[in-house]
Amino acid sequence: MEHLNHLIKDIEALAPEFTALSDSIWDEPELRWEEHAAVAKQIALAENYGFSISREVAGIPTAFSASKGSGGPVIAFLGEYDALAELSQDGGNTERCPDPGNHSGNGQGCGHHLLGAGSLLAAVATARYLEKNGLPGRVRYYGCPAEEAAAGKSFMVKAGAFAGVDAAITWHPFASTLWKQNLMLAYAQVYFHFKGVAAHAGAAPHMGRSALDAVELLNVGTNFLREHMPDTARIHYAITDAGGLSPNVVQPRASVYYIIRATDGQQMRDLYERVLKVAKGAALMTETELTVEFDGACSEILPNEALEQVLYQTTKALGGVPFDAMDQSAAARFAAGLDHREVRNAKTSIGWGPNEEKALHDEVPDQSPLPRVQLTGSSDVGDVSWSVPTVQIMAASFALGTPLHTWQVVAQGKLPAAHKGMIYAAKAMSGTAVSLFADQGLIADAKAEFDTIIAETPYICPIPDDVMAPPVRRARINELQDELNMQSI
CATH class of the missing domain: 3.30.70.360 (Alpha-Beta Plaits)
Incomplete structure (x- = not known):
């Protein structure tokens, strides 16, 4: 883990620029398939750090990839940036109050402004580490649209966008830090x-x-x-x-x-x-x-235990998200307005007593023989995980008990605690990636586990062969309509 200290220093130096990126996407929340401003900002920043860009991946206007490096394995970082409708909220306000500067009515109710910026930060830091140390390896960041509806990554997988990737790493803002993948639908x-x-x-x-x-x-x-x-x-x-x-x-x-x-x-x-x-x-x-x-x-998410062990060692070395007393105090004000049963359940689920005063999770859970938790939400990370070995960390960014897809998430999305969660996730992802580049036997272990499962349960794309991504479908319909109009003239 010697590389981790170097990555931490570099990520902390880079953090202000990527924090500003996340805030700018929060300020201009865009719905699924319409994330043009977010994509432009991410591409500009990636190009600034020497990444080569592939636009309109899978024919989707708001999907892209950014690549850097040569030789060695290919490790991908997954980013998102889409918002949700009707969730505009004044940042930092513990009462329901739409953001007066937001005319779209949309809001980052699942923290995807943090997700995309944090994953891009990890990709940049990893590529810089490889370059500084003269190490072979290719880093690829995928800007993925429409996680909140119709599954942008699933269409990207269907189009073969992840061909040649050896491992994929991602994260999601959450109320607690988890290195072990929860199951999803x-x-x-x-x-x-x-x-x-x-x-x-x-x-x-x-x-x-x-x-x-x-x-x-x-x-x-x-x-x-x-x-x-x-x-x-x-x-x-x-x-x-x-x-x-x-x-x-x-x-x-x-x-x-x-x-x-x-x-x-x-x-x-x-x-x-x-x-x-x-x-x-x-x-x-x-x-x-x-x-x-x-x-x-x-598809449902396919966990990879071999990659999770690498992620676990990285998070244990990092410790928890470094929240301070001001972060805890701000989160406590939000927690006071949440359903007390949900707050209590969130605390007990991470092993805290129901009367624990802290409102932000600042620890890393130990390894546990308990079965994986079955959540009833979904993520298009699932289809990536059935195409390439994938690992995901959930990083504490909001008060415990905060439900996703709510104005409370939007309100906390620009607080220092949210930024710390994003930066922590970047360190965990980048540290995991560099461990994989340094010891390619770890990648081999992950692939062996993945191949064994796929041999028994082959991946079946959940999208019918004749179904195109919604923006591609709409463009095709418009083309056909134009052709009909021309024929009628």
């Missing part, structure tokens, strides 16, 4: 579009065929499925088009957007097929036409 995201027939709802309702009725029947039927699916499975939906604003018109169109989650890819596919049958039944009952638009999907 596979998911599919699907639009169900119904087309009906408009009619006067009072004078001639029998002439109409309600697309909105079809959506409601689909939702009711799906809700009856909940008793008959695994406990960890999840189904959520949002009505994206209710068919109009006039109740005296039978709605001729309606659409609903579904997310279907389950423990693994096969279970997810089985559950999706059941929901699809309900959708077809709803169309049959209402005599409407159904169009299914498969938007995206991701």
Whole structure:
């Protein structure tokens, strides 16, 4: 671990520039597939440190890779930067108050501004270390869009973007520091579009065929499925088009957007097929036409214990995130407004007593024989992990008990504690990467473990062959429409 001290010094010297990057992405939060400003900022910084850039990876406008180095293995760092809708929040404010300078209404409710900046910082520090010490090895940073919907990384994997990578490293802001991968769910995201027939709802309702009725029947039927699916499975939906604003018109169109989650890819596919049958039944009952638009999907995460051992040794050498009394005090003010049961559960889950006064996790958990925790969220890191040995650290960045995808995360996203979590994660990721470059036997161990699992359970891409990433799909539709328009002239 001699290299760790050199990396720590370099990362701390670089930190102000990357902290500013994370804050600028927080200031200008962009939704999935629209992260053009974030990508431009990240590319500019990567180029400044001598990385060569590949734009529009997999044909996606907001996906890119940045590479540096030569010879040796290829180690990838994964970054994200997309925000969430309706989560604008005044930074540092413990009361719900939208950011007055934010006109988009979006907010970094999952800390992806930190995630992308921290991973890029780790990539830069690792490449600099290899260069300074004359060591072979190639560092590659992947800027990955749309983790929050339709799974940008899954489309990148589908397009072969990670071919030739020997190991992948990433992180995620969290309320506690964890080096052991929690399990997550596979998911599919699907639009169900119904087309009906408009009619006067009072004078001639029998002439109409309600697309909105079809959506409601689909939702009711799906809700009856909940008793008959695994406990960890999840189904959520949002009505994206209710068919109009006039109740005296039978709605001729309606659409609903579904997310279907389950423990693994096969279970997810089985559950999706059941929901699809309900959708077809709803169309049959209402005599409407159904169009299914498969938007995206991701696999469950495949842990790699060999890489986790390297990460564990790095985090033990680092210790916990170095929060100070001011950080703890600021976090305590947020914790006071959170559900006390969630705060208590968060503390007990890391081995603290429920009355522990500290609000920020400043330790590293020891190795434990306990089984991995099954979370009911999802991440498109899953598809990368089924393509190349992958490891992920969760780094404490928010008050214990803070739920992700909330305004409380947004509010804490520019506090010194969040920046410390990001810098800590960069040190852990970079330290792990340099250990792998220095001892390629560790990479061989990770690959052997990965190959054994894949031989027994081959990777199946959760996205159908004919489904393109949403921005690519939209561009293709526009091209076809332009062609039709030209033919009609």
